[in-house]
Structures are given as structure tokens and as C-alpha cells.
Amino acid sequence: MIENIKISRKNNDALKRFMGNYGIGVVLIIMMVAIGIMEPSFATKNNFINVAAQVSINGMIAYGMCLAITTGGIDLSVGAQLALTSCVLGQTITNMNMNIWLSCLIALAVSTAFGCLNGILIAKFNMFPFVVTLSTQLVIRGLSQVISSGKAISLTSMEFKGIYSNKLLSIPVPIVMLFVVTIVMYLLLHWTVFGRYIFAVGGNVNAAIASGVSEFKTKVGVYTVSGLLAGVAAIIFTAKTGSAQSNIGIGYETDAVAACVLGGTSFAGGIATIPGVLMGIFIIGFIYNGMNLIGVSSYYQSIVKGCVIIGAVLLDMLMNKKNQ
């Protein structure tokens, strides 16, 4: 009898693992259907393209956040990184008249360097990621105020603004970038040795070290990637608004964390999937978009967002429990 159970269990395994990882997809579909019924203009090609372009910013940040959370940490500095990178762009392009691609490279280098610094502080001195990134966030935002003197710098270069508005094979560039980054991050986390080390360090750091994994290199790598992606997000953001400001990106870490949690990233570390996070990103995007279309007052939007996140995570947990 036990043998029979084992065999039938084996058949259910693949499905169970799939539901365990991607059960949140069901929530996403329910949400889309519900909004679609309430507001017919939701389910149009134009609206979907609009949402996909908008979520690309949170998407970049969420992928970096996902890595940090998977190692058992968090990166609270991403919002400030967005502001600093944006100010560097404004300063170099508008005030220094630099080539926009060179200036993008410099901006990315700055955010990557600060990500790397986060990683070194966390891994070298064994400080809590929450405390480290909470503090560097203040430093980074302060720096962006220093660079911009607290004033908005407008970016009028059409070439630069084209990063958000141009199309590649009739697909907006930010969507192409989100697509490419999703693929790269999927391969990085699920198909490379570095990805395995991220899971191992987050799952059980002692066992990882005793298996020859370098905790230092893994954590520094993770926060560096998070910084780089925050920089990419900042380029899209600045191209979209055409303005570099030191007060942008406030609260962006919340949406990123929410997308990760919705996507099944475990706060205990060691568990995450990139497709899950992508679904989380779109759930957050559709919450904003759906409420705007339906006409919910912005005062109520954040209440609804909080409730939907708790509800979705609860539903996901209940479904997983039933599957066990």
C-alpha cells in the first residue's frame, strides 16, 4: 500500500512543486478577470502595454531585492539609489553636456559601487542588512541632494527620453529591457553557480560555508547586482519623467519587497523564483492600474494595496497548505 502511495505521490509531485512556486499566478489571473469585468477598458492591448512599461521600473528594483531577500537580507537603499542615479544623469547630461550613453555608464557605475559598498559592509563586518541599507539610504539620498542642490534638473534630450518612449520592433524599449533583465535574472538565479550559492547562503549559511561557498563573495555579489538594477530602473524613470530630482523613489523599496513576497520569496531566505517575482511585479502593477481605471481615490489606493497584498499572500499560503 505504501508503495502505491509513493507512486501516486510521485505523479503529483511536479504539479505540487509548480503550485508551491507559482500558485500566485492563480491570484494574478483572478485579479485580471475581476478588474476586466469591472472596467472593460482594462483588457485592451494598449492598457497592457502601458502597465508593462510602468512596472519595468519596479521590476528592476524587485529583482535586486529578491536576491537580497533570498540571502536572508534586504536592500532598503534602492529608492535612494534611484534618486542618486537620476541626479547623476541630470548633472552629467544637462549641466555637463556629456554624451548620454557615457553618462548612463557613469550613473550605472555609481549605483553599482554603492550596491557593492552595501555588500561589503554587510558581509565583511557581519552587520544586519536592514541596519546597513537603512543607513546607506540616508547617505545616498543626502548625496543626491548635494549633487542637485535640491533642485530638479530637467532633461530635454530627445535621444535620452527615447529610452522610455522609443519602440523596438513596435515594442516599447522599457518592456524590452524588462524582458531581457527577466531572462538574465532567471538564468543567474536558476542556472548559474552564483545562483546556487545565493540559495545556499540564504538557506543555511553554515552549511554553505562548510560546502566551500564564500559567504562574502556571494553577499557582495548580490548587493552589487541590486545596486546595478536600481541604476537601470533610475535610467528608465528619468527618461520617463524627463527630470532628475533628489526626492524621487521614496517608498519604492516597499513595492519591490511586496512584489518579492507575492512572488513566493521567503523572508527566512533560501527560497525564491524569478517567474514568481515577475508575477508579483505584475500584481502590484495591476493593482495601481486597476484602481486608476475604476476611479478609486488615491487616498484609498494604498489601503487597498496593503489589503490585496495580505489577502494574496494568505490565499497563497492556504493553497500551499492544502497541497501538502
Add this chain to the structure above:
Amino acid sequence: MVSNENEYVLVCKDISKAFGGTQALKSVQLKIKPGEVHALMGENGAGKSTLMKIVIGLYKQDSGSMTFEGKPYQAKGPVDAIKAGIAMIHQELNPEPHLSIADNIFLKREDTVCGIFLNKKKQNDRANEILRQFSFPYESTTLIKELTLAQVQMIEIIKAVSSDARLIIMDEPTSSLDSEETAHLFRVINDLKSKGVAIIYISHRMNEIFEICDQVSVFRDGMYIGSKPIADVSRHDLIEMMVGRKVENVFPKIDCEIGDVVFEARGLTGKGFSNINFKVRAGEILGISGLVGSGRSETMRAIFGLDSYESGKIFLNGKEIRIKSPADAIAKGICMVNEDRKNFGLCLLRSLRENISLPNLPKHQPHLLIDQAREKRECEDVAKKLTVKAASIEHTAYSLSGGNQQKVVISKWIMANPKLLILDEPTRGVDVGAKAEIHALMCQFAAKGMAVIMISSELPEVMSMSDRILVYHEGRIGGEILRSEILSESVTEKDILAKAFGGVSG
């Protein structure tokens, strides 16, 4: 055997319990007399812990009934069970480290003034009185975190007795105790016995069962096999009852050809050990005995790069090497199965495949992307070779039994094809069947020319598996024993113990 049920303190009758489709207990029984130390034996998964969890109310049985001291009994949870007079000392202790001994003993039944404020003084005095009864050498205001594991365990026992428990369940109480601490525990058990307290004693250690227990009940595959006075059974009988097949030799050592020196430590000194000198040869199993804390594990951790050493040299195949991290050790061919499987062995939430391949990724996966098909094939091969029992290598390590988890840990090191394999307590918390398999595997590795070092607190294990035994005493090697001396019985368990305690007798 017809008997009056009233002579028993606990009677479990026809208890059945199923989890999903798996029948964990099939109409089992258990009868415990007052003042009796009753051993519960069986392989992991035989149903012992399920039954105990039903007794203390963590699970509810599907059918069957229990009586405690002649009255029908059914606990809704551990607190209920303690109120009724049944306490369980868990294998993994979890008292609050920042509370004092007194606070722990009176946790959930504190002395209070008006039901709100703690009456610290009265509580501490009462606790001191109880501690003195057990001749426990600390004041009741000492914090739990200052005690050793053995002392914390003693506090748990004292707590149980002071809450007037008439039945105490001990789950593997000696698994992290050394010989001296075990002896002390046994004195306490005998004391409790004379006070009429019944004890259910769960252990895989045969020697202890014969030393301390009066009666033994055996379970197998969720079924009750039988209960016998310990005086009427032999080791062999017990093992046969547990595994349901004849086991010829518990520790089937196969002698292999011993080759050249693979590893040598010269004057190794570090935290907890000093001036350690030894050599291991290819095909040799070097046993390491000694008390817990005598520096055995510390030496091996330093050799593997988990801790650092202060001075001394280590040589691999005659060449001096310097190891700064486990990554260095693994790359050079030194691997170590840690004694703490949960913390240093496995990422429990990840799959067997990821766990097995983790230390082998740099060597086996040289390309940018992991060749998952190759990885799966290689991991399946090694898991199969080591008889890991799992439906698929995609399962989490968490879902396996202790013995199978240990085999997964060994699998990952075998895939690394080490020159020197260090195993620290490789069979701790592992059932009899898996234990024999692990021993057989060790012999296979040696036969392939690997040098094997095995640390074990179980003397019979060290004595039967080792070609040579080093006995640690207070951070130094206190003696060396050859297999020939053991086979000719010119050295016995007593002699090894004496060396571990400082060489009192010859």
C-alpha cells in the same frame, strides 16, 4: 499475560494513527509500570515518536484509548500532559537562554503576588531547595545560557520532577552527552526510579538500554512487536526484533589493504587542542575517541578550514598545504561530514540535487550555465550508490529521515572524490539499518584507497570500525590503540575510557 491494569501507570490500548495515506501506528499497545525504566526501540519511522506525541497530546489518535494511573487519560497538549503528571524531555532542548534556572523551572507556574507580580525571592528559594535535592552545583539565579547542554538537560528533568511528574519521557537523552555526563544522568534516573517515577527511555544506543532499562518494547513499521524484560533478551534478539531480519554483524568491518600516508598533522595547535601529531594512510579507517569537548571535533574543524589553527603543519600526499577555508580543503581533497547535520550539513529547504552538487559545482560545472541534465545524472548516480531512500532527488532534504539525510551529506562528499574523508559522529541519531549501511559505505570508501577519519562517542562503533584508534584527552592525544590489540582483546572498552579520562589505568 493476564494482569491487573491497575498495576500500570500508563496503558495505551489499540492506538492507531494515520497521516494522510500513511498508517503511522497500527493498533499498538504500551504498558508502563511505576518505577520502571522502559526502553522504546525501533528504527526511525517505526512509530515511537508518534506514539509519544499522542501520549503528551501533540497528536490525537484515530482510535484506541489510554489510561493514566488507572483513570482514562487524553491530553489536549503538553501543558495538559504535565498537569496530569506526564512530562517529556525532548531531544532538542529549547529552554529560554536568558532566563534564570528558577525562572525556567517555574515557567508557566510562577509564584506570584496578587496573580500579577513575580515573587522572585520565594521562587528562587524554592528552586534552590529543589536544586540541592538533586545536588546541582549552581544557584537558582544562574542564567541558562551559562550551563552546558548536559546541565540544561538536567534542569529539564528537575523541572519535570518538581512539577510532580510520575512519568517522564526521555527522547535520546544522551545523544549530546559525554560518558561522564551520561553516567550522571543514569544516577539521576536510578534515583527517580527509587522514588517510583516511571521513565520511557528512547535511544538507539544498545549499551545504554542494557545498562539502565528494566523492560523494553519494540516497534517496527508502526506495529507493536513485543515487550520483554531486558534481562531476558540479548543484543541480537533486540536487533532482530527491530529490523525483522537477521543481522549478522552490527559493525561489518571489512579489512582493506593499507597504502601510503595520505595525510599528516604535525604539532597542530589551536583553540581546544595542542600539539596534535598523527598520520592517516590510504585505505585506513582512523577512529578518534575521547570525551565531548576533548578537542576531537575542534582539530578536525581546523583541518577542514572551518576554524583556524595557531601553529603546526599539515601535509597531504607528502606536500605541505595551508588551508584557510573549507573551499581550500575541498579543492585539495579533504572533506568533512560535520557532527551537526542540521547546521553544517544541509540546506534543509533545498532539494537533494542542490545539496549534493553544492560543493562540487566549481569542478563539475565549469561553464557559465549549469548543465542541469549532467548534474541530475551525477547526483542520482551517487545517491543511488549510497542507497539514499527518496522518491526523487528533487525532494527537499527536510522530507528525509535522519539516516537518509546523513547519506545525502556523505553523497555530496563522495561526489567530490576526496583523498581524506573526515566523519564526525556519522551515525548519531541514525537508525540501526542506516547505521549498518553507513558503516558498510565507510569500508567501501577505504577499499577504494580513501583515507577515512571517524570521530565517534560510541565505543563499540570506534572499536569495531577502526584500523587504529586515537584517544583524545583534554586537547591532546592521550593514547593510540591498534586493531590487533582490540581483536586480541588486550585492550577493552574500559582501557579506552581510562585513557579518555586521563590514563588512570594501563
